[in-house]
Amino acid sequence: MSGSNQRIDGKRLWDSLMAMAEFGATPKGGVKRLTLTEVDKAGRAAFTGWCEALGLTMRVDSMGNMFARREGRDPSRLPVLMGSHLDSQPTGGKFDGALGVIAGLEVMRSLHELGITTEAPIELVNWTDEEGSRFGHSLMGSGVWTGVYTQEKCYALADVEGVTVSEALDAIGAKGSIPAKPFPADAYFELHIEQGPILEREGKQIGIVTGAQAQVWYDAVLIGQDSHAGTTPPSARKDALVGAARIITLVDEEMRARGEDGRGTVGQLHVLPSSRNVVPGEVRFSIEFRHPEDAEIKLLADTFPAKAQAIANEMGLKLELTELFQIPAQPFDPSCVDLVRQAAARNGFSAREIISGAGHDAVYVARKVPTAMIFTPCKDGLSHNEAESILPEEAEAGCQVLFEAVVARANRAL
Ligand SMILES: [Zn+2]
Numbered sequence: 001m002s003g004s005n006q007r008i009d010g011k012r013l014w015d016s017l018m019a020m021a022e023f024g025a026t027p028k029g030g031v032k033r034l035t036l037t038e039v040d041k042a043g044r045a046a047f048t049g050w051c052e053a054l055g056l057t058m059r060v061d062s063m064g065n066m067f068a069r070r071e072g073r074d075p076s077r078l079p080v081l082m083g084s085h086l087d088s089q090p091t092g093g094k095f096d097g098a099l100g101v102i103a104g105l106e107v108m109r110s111l112h113e114l115g116i117t118t119e120a121p122i123e124l125v126n127w128t129d130e131e132g133s134r135f136g137h138s139l140m141g142s143g144v145w146t147g148v149y150t151q152e153k154c155y156a157l158a159d160v161e162g163v164t165v166s167e168a169l170d171a172i173g174a175k176g177s178i179p180a181k182p183f184p185a186d187a188y189f190e191l192h193i194e195q196g197p198i199l200e201r202e203g204k205q206i207g208i209v210t211g212a213q214a215q216v217w218y219d220a221v222l223i224g225q226d227s228h229a230g231t232t233p234p235s236a237r238k239d240a241l242v243g244a245a246r247i248i249t250l251v252d253e254e255m256r257a258r259g260e261d262g263r264g265t266v267g268q269l270h271v272l273p274s275s276r277n278v279v280p281g282e283v284r285f286s287i288e289f290r291h292p293e294d295a296e297i298k299l300l301a302d303t304f305p306a307k308a309q310a311i312a313n314e315m316g317l318k319l320e321l322t323e324l325f326q327i328p329a330q331p332f333d334p335s336c337v338d339l340v341r342q343a344a345a346r347n348g349f350s351a352r353e354i355i356s357g358a359g360h361d362a363v364y365v366a367r368k369v370p371t372a373m374i375f376t377p378c379k380d381g382l383s384h385n386e387a388e389s390i391l392p393e394e395a396e397a398g399c400q401v402l403f404e405a406v407v408a409r410a411n412r413a414l
Helices: 010-021 038-053 098-114 140-145 151-156 165-171 198-202 240-256 294-314 334-346 361-365 392-410
Strands: 057-060 066-070 080-085 122-127 187-193 206-212 214-223 263-265 269-272 282-291 318-327 351-356 371-376
Touching: 010 038, 010 098, 010 392, 038 057, 038 066, 038 098, 038 122, 066 098, 080 098, 080 361, 080 392, 098 122, 098 187, 098 392, 122 140, 140 151, 140 361, 151 165, 187 334, 187 361, 187 392, 198 206, 198 351, 206 334, 206 361, 206 392, 214 240, 214 294, 240 263, 240 269, 240 282, 240 294, 282 294, 294 318, 334 351, 334 371, 334 392, 351 371, 361 371, 371 392
Parallel strands: 080 122, 080 187, 187 371, 206 351
Antiparallel strands: 057 066, 066 122, 206 371, 214 282, 214 318, 263 282, 269 282
């Protein structure tokens, strides 16, 4: 193999991934490590121990975001950040999030073992509550850190048992004294599993992530009239579910009209009154569109509501469509992306450019700090699933790219 003779230790990386997967291990081979629980606390403690064993200095901010710092040669330089998240979905896998944090740990261990001192300091980050599965709000730690959300609002969010984020942070001792807000940093790199099928399908080892998609999300309520299934003839029906079906088909058509870059999903549907012999009088459903280009999302936001309204009108239904938000596309920093590209090429890894289909901490961090992401393939594109699976050599390749990109950035000439 070509590339740097400074290699990360793939076996040590894998062993540590498996060790972290013990915290919240499920019988089906997955992980349940919900944010700010006792299990998360134990995982955080292990992570802290591993970092401190390398002489790294730990800081925890008021959202529980953890930063493990390794000093550089030049104290005036801004730190290069790398990381991801250690929390998981309730039926999550071993690698979503954990890969980026544990690979960052392996980068730190390799620097330590190889006796490398970089010019700039390097900090390894574990962002709190990326998944949003406990408090219903994803990307919380990085969102507060970057100022997308206020801490006050996030502190007040409660889980199903009524425990607030603020209480949960206190309960596991994760509420640090330093404020969760951006500090000057030179760059941020995040390694993550793709959570989709593209790399695997094309036999690529590395995804060079160039940015994240633009999105528009809606809540839809379609109102018709409950009526007897047996006595209401077609001419008298105001069937909200049939209307919803037509709007769902419209969402799919809008997506497919945009080729392989299109995304359009109705993932939630509540049918009322949900009785088998009542024509449904009301349907509540979610709609979201995503696309790499802002212009396409803007076009959808401008035209989709009227098309959906036309369907409702034609069927004598009332449509309430609420736009929840529009997020612009987030391009990553070209110079950071290029370091990922160069590291993959130096090692002879097969690679392709890719747009992130999912939300990631890096997407918010990119608003404040020059950012890039590295994707590795995952089996069958499966994630948020206990069967989530990657190969040790895939983790190793991703970690080697992370290592080389971070070191190159930390040593760059200013
Ligand atoms: Zn993740």
